[in-house]
Amino acid sequence: MNTMNPQSNAMSASRAAFPVSRLILWSVKRELWENRSIFLAPLAAAGIVLIGALIGLPRFLANVRGGAEMSPAMQHDAIEQAYMFAALLIMGATFVVAIFYSLGALHGERRDRSILFWKSLPVSDLTTVLSKAAIPVFVLPLITFVITIVTQWMIMLLHTMVLLGSGQGVGMLWSHVALAQMTLMEFYHLLLGHGLWYAPVYGWLLLVSAWSRRSPFLWAALPLFAIGTIEKIAFNTRHIVDVVGNRILGAGGEKASSASAMLYIDPVQTLLKPGMWIGLALTALFLVAAARLRRSQGPI
Numbered sequence: 001m002n003t004m005n006p007q008s009n010a011m012s013a014s015r016a017a018f019p020v021s022r023l024i025l026w027s028v029k030r031e032l033w034e035n036r037s038i039f040l041a042p043l044a045a046a047g048i049v050l051i052g053a054l055i056g057l058p059r060f061l062a063n064v065r066g067g068a069e070m071s072p073a074m075q076h077d078a079i080e081q082a083y084m085f086a087a088l089l090i091m092g093a094t095f096v097v098a099i100f101y102s103l104g105a106l107h108g109e110r111r112d113r114s115i116l117f118w119k120s121l122p123v124s125d126l127t128t129v130l131s132k133a134a135i136p137v138f139v140l141p142l143i144t145f146v147i148t149i150v151t152q153w154m155i156m157l158l159h160t161m162v163l164l165g166s167g168q169g170v171g172m173l174w175s176h177v178a179l180a181q182m183t184l185m186e187f188y189h190l191l192l193g194h195g196l197w198y199a200p201v202y203g204w205l206l207l208v209s210a211w212s213r214r215s216p217f218l219w220a221a222l223p224l225f226a227i228g229t230i231e232k233i234a235f236n237t238r239h240i241v242d243v244v245g246n247r248i249l250g251a252g253g254e255k256a257s258s259a260s261a262m263l264y265i266d267p268v269q270t271l272l273k274p275g276m277w278i279g280l281a282l283t284a285l286f287l288v289a290a291a292r293l294r295r296s297q298g299p300i
Contacts, residue, residue: 027131
């Protein structure tokens with residue numbers, strides 16, 4: 001005897017009618033439509049960078065004119081500085097967006113009671129959670145990558161125009177700013193560092209977002225703080241703090257001597273790190289747990 005009610009049968013039939021990939025794609029589009037900060041924040045950061053680059057054109061021209069008195073390394077750092085700073089600022093803004101998006105993704109729909117509407121659609125809880133996880137892990141890095149590259153090319157255009165307008169050659173500029181190499185470096189940094197390396201961070205935040213009734217940021221930080229404090233008092237060690245700190249610092253984890261070094265990631269070495277795969281396994285556990293919680297949770 002079938003114990004499922006007609007509504008459950010209808011939902012199962014509807015889900016079977018659409019491939020999971022299409023349901024996830026539609027869900028991702030819905031997240032982009034509902035959370036405009038996903039692309040507005042990096043655009044705002046890019047706008048700030050371009051305003052700063054425009055105001056700083058006289059300083060840039062002075063650096064180029066005084067380049068003969070600098071060592072090649074100092075010339076390179078002085079000219080490349082604006083491009084690296086642009087990338088770091090835009091990436092930093094989108095990392096903040098990813099943190100707050102993950103914290104509010106599942107908590108917000110319970111708070112505003114839209115969960116009642118979204119649960120009525122033929123989309124499973126796991127599909128919904130996966131689509132929300134795809135935003136900080138894949139979508140935001142790709143959006144950030146495109147905006148960063150466009151911004152750097154616009155800075156290059158500004159610098160080229162001011163050099164030509166002042167009668168200076170552009171050879172020094174184009175020799176010190178290798179945008180093709182920079183583009184590849186930033187792609188790896190965003191996809192592997194901001195995306196896959198930070199995936200367990202986003203997974204944990206989504207899990208807390210699905211569970212907490214209020215103050216998800218506090219509940220996300222409190223267990224880590226409590227465990228680290230207990231470890232320090234009981235054993236006088238700080239392994240938990242080191243693990244979390246290494247994860248937050250990024251896939252490189254080493255101290256960088258320059259802005260370009262901060263963005264450099266060796267894709268092969270990063271993918272071979274045990275920490276990468278342990279983190280992805282934890283991410284899968286967090287997302288499955290978040291989906292189960294969403295299934296049982298109702299409006300706040």
